[in-house]
Amino acid sequence: MQTAIAFILIFGMLVFFHELGHFLFAKRAGIMVREFAIGMGPKIYGKTHGETIYTIRLLPIGGYVRMAGEDMDGTELQPGYRVGLIVDEDNVVKKIIFNQNNKQLPDLLFLEIEHADLEKELFVEGYDEEEKLIRYNVARDCILVENGRETLIAPYDRQFNAKTVGQRAMTIFAGPLFNFILAFVIYLLIGLFHGVPTYEPIITEVVENDPAAQAGMLAGDRVVGIDGQVVEKWQDLAAIVQDHPGEDITVTVERNGQQVNLNMTVKEIKQDGEKYGQIGVKYESPREFNPLKAVVYGAQETYSMTVRIFELLGMLITGKFTIDALSGPVGIYKATEQVAQYGFINLMNWAAMLSINLGIMNLLPLPALDGGRLLFFGFEAVRGKPIDRQKEGLVHFVGIVLLMILMVVVTWNDIQRFFF
Incomplete structure (x- = not known):
């Protein structure tokens, strides 16, 4: 039980800081963040604050920051849609309701959509109950309601793809960056409270x-x-x-x-x-307690571990290691169990190493990883225009499938290694 708690806390901390990097730099760039999630799969807890819902999900194997404009995020109002509108005193639309029982909402203004733009021009135009063509401006914080589910619209300038290459690249790079920062902070705290080894x-x-x-x-x-x-x-x-x-x-x-x-x-x-x-x-x-040396120690340990992981990665690429040497969640869990037996400081050192490892793995230029997305941003910067979104999406989808296959293989190897 203690191992399970330690594993969940450590893995949750690593994922939280990784996603926090994406989140903070997305906010800094003015990108709307729809969801900040720790874990994957079904939602077990969620709380909305501002324009973001913060969720904890069932499977402790990752997390994500869902930004406006990604993965078919927008809702398009097609001609012929019949919607209900709630407007303010200036006749600006604050809420658009569709696919809902209209009899339950008798006070709405009803409109049959003729034209609508909820991203750039922000308007809806259509025929009212008297068949009169009317145009309404839409508020930037307008809410869409579909079958009782509310979604804030995302004006184009709040969407991920509307930002510059540099802003998008920094938003993606910030996730791995925060993993390195977390490792530095852990080593720093070890140096401050446990002493710096001489x-x-x-x-x-x-x-x-x-x-x-x-x-x-x-x-x-x-x-x-x-x-x-x-x-x-x-x-x-x-x-x-x-x-x-x-x-x-x-x-x-x-x-x-x-x-x-x-x-x-x-x-x-x-x-x-x-x-x-x-x-x-x-x-x-022997150890000494010196705040300045603790800062230096944190930086040195982060650098040394980064170099060591790159060396191991090079051995994997050159064939000195095989895929059998890789570990997935099961292997990390078993390793955490062993490390936890040697005390809290060793567990923190292990967490720092895992954080650096997560940062490096995410920076690999492979589809679906942060490094793969950064590679596409690099191509866009060189070409002067983005690569076709559908083609890029297809590449990332194939990458996700291959990563899932690799995860299954690695997990099966872990199960055989530890339980058979």
Whole structure:
């Protein structure tokens, strides 16, 4: 149960910040946001505030920001439609009602539509009960009511496609950007409240009967050099040892203000066909509490993890990893279960890594992902005009289908790996 709660909270946080990026920059560009959704599938909660409905949906596998002008968003009033109008004192239409029992609304002004434009010119024109042709201006905040469901109209200048390439691109890019910002904030908070690791090469524990113990190394020793190479950080120590499996080395440590040379033979470890060295020490970095260093730590950790994920992605592209190495929601859930056993800080580090991973994956130039949409914006900027919307929509639809197939394959691999 705790794992399920941790998974839902972490995944919900990642999706929330991703969609928050889209939402804030859409608002900044003047785009009407119809829905801000966390989760997919059936709605289990919804609250309308202003022109946006905020929803939580059943399946915790994503989220979306639905903007005006996307995915056949507009409602078109065709000639011959019979509608009811509610107008203000200036005869400006505030509400248009259609596909509803007119007998329940006796006070409406009825109109048989002849012409209508609810995007640019904002008017409706048609025949009233006396067969007289009348034209009404439509308010920018006019509400359409269809079968009891209310929808705010979206004037063209409030629609996504009406904005400049730069505004649209920034709105889409902001989702992945906020995932990187979230990761930075998590690392920053870890640095502020848990301390910034100094990575000083001070031995925390020596494993009995391993090379370090046999050579006389003690907990608290500070390694200052190996075979004449200066060791300043723990990473220096680990790298040198790993690169010398089976070899004799001299480790210089500082103990009680004096330097002591320890001779040992590095243990050879084989894993996945590779050899690396080990001397049998355990390490936990000392930490310091410094707000400025916490900011630097947050930036460094975000950058380092970003580089690491790109390296892993490169291995996948070059075939060093296969699709079997990928994990979907099931694999992430199981990994979260394992990480949660090691405490809250490790769980937060895991959340930061997942946030960066989500940001990078969404920036890949693949159809249906944010990166794919940015690619089309790039083509539009070069050509000076947008690519045909239907063709672009078809490409994204094919991309969604392929991504769903990949998700099914990855999820099946996860199920086989963990449950069979």
